[in-house]
Amino acid sequence: MSLLLDKRELKKAAKELSVVKLQEVIDVLKSVLDERQKESEVLDKVREFARAQGFTLEQLGYKLNAEGTVVISHDEEPQQDDSKRPVKPKFKTINKESQFFYVENGQLQLLKTHTMKKALNDKGIDVVPFSKVEKKYVKQIDALLADATSQALVNFNAKVDVWNEWAAVHNEEILVKR
Structure with a gap:
């Protein structure tokens, strides 16, 4: 993903690829794009169904991010802050x-x-x-x-x-x- 974000790296990689390889890369990117589009459509249907049943998205494990879009929460069950053991801090001197x-x-x-x-x-x-x-x-x-x-x-x-x-x-x- 970071390769795609850096235009210089992308151009450099494209120069090293043959036309056949570029076509394969484009095909893979198109298939990934199609998968993401299908996922988006399924998520829209889930949201509509949840609203129709009276559930809030938060109850179903979704979170709203700052932009107002829905993000799937990776927590399987809500955890209390005190049940998770924090890492014991160690002070490291700077040499x-x-x-x-x-x-x-x-x-x-x-x-x-x-x-x-x-x-x-x-x-x-x-x-x-x-x-x-x-x-x-x-x-x-x-x-x-x-x-x-x-x-x-x-x-x-x-x-x-x-x-x-x-x-x-x-x-x-x-x-x-x-």
Whole structure:
């Protein structure tokens, strides 16, 4: 799906495909489009039937999203918030030497997730470890790490609140905020 969203990647892939392969791709896309159209028609019939029977869509497991369209809920049964065990938070310190950086629009940026690395490389942006950051950007590193540390602290404390609320009910360890 992401391939279709990036026009450059789509054009590049199309250049590599032969005419026969392109026809196959078009046929597959048309069949997927037909399936989606049939699904849409079936959903419309289900909605009409539900309204005729007096049910609300929420009672049948549908949710309305912000655009007013109906989305199928993946929850088989409603779950209470306190029955789901949250992940126990662990505070991870940010080690300067293990961080990666990149320069975008003349500004040094901290690589927040390693999943970003491939996308940045695909855009032609070099991602470098701390030891290979150009000297003119070294002064910005401490500020970036301070921002990342404060954000990590905020996120950790928010997770501690959720954990402690659940832990109090389920007799688990109560964590301390940092």
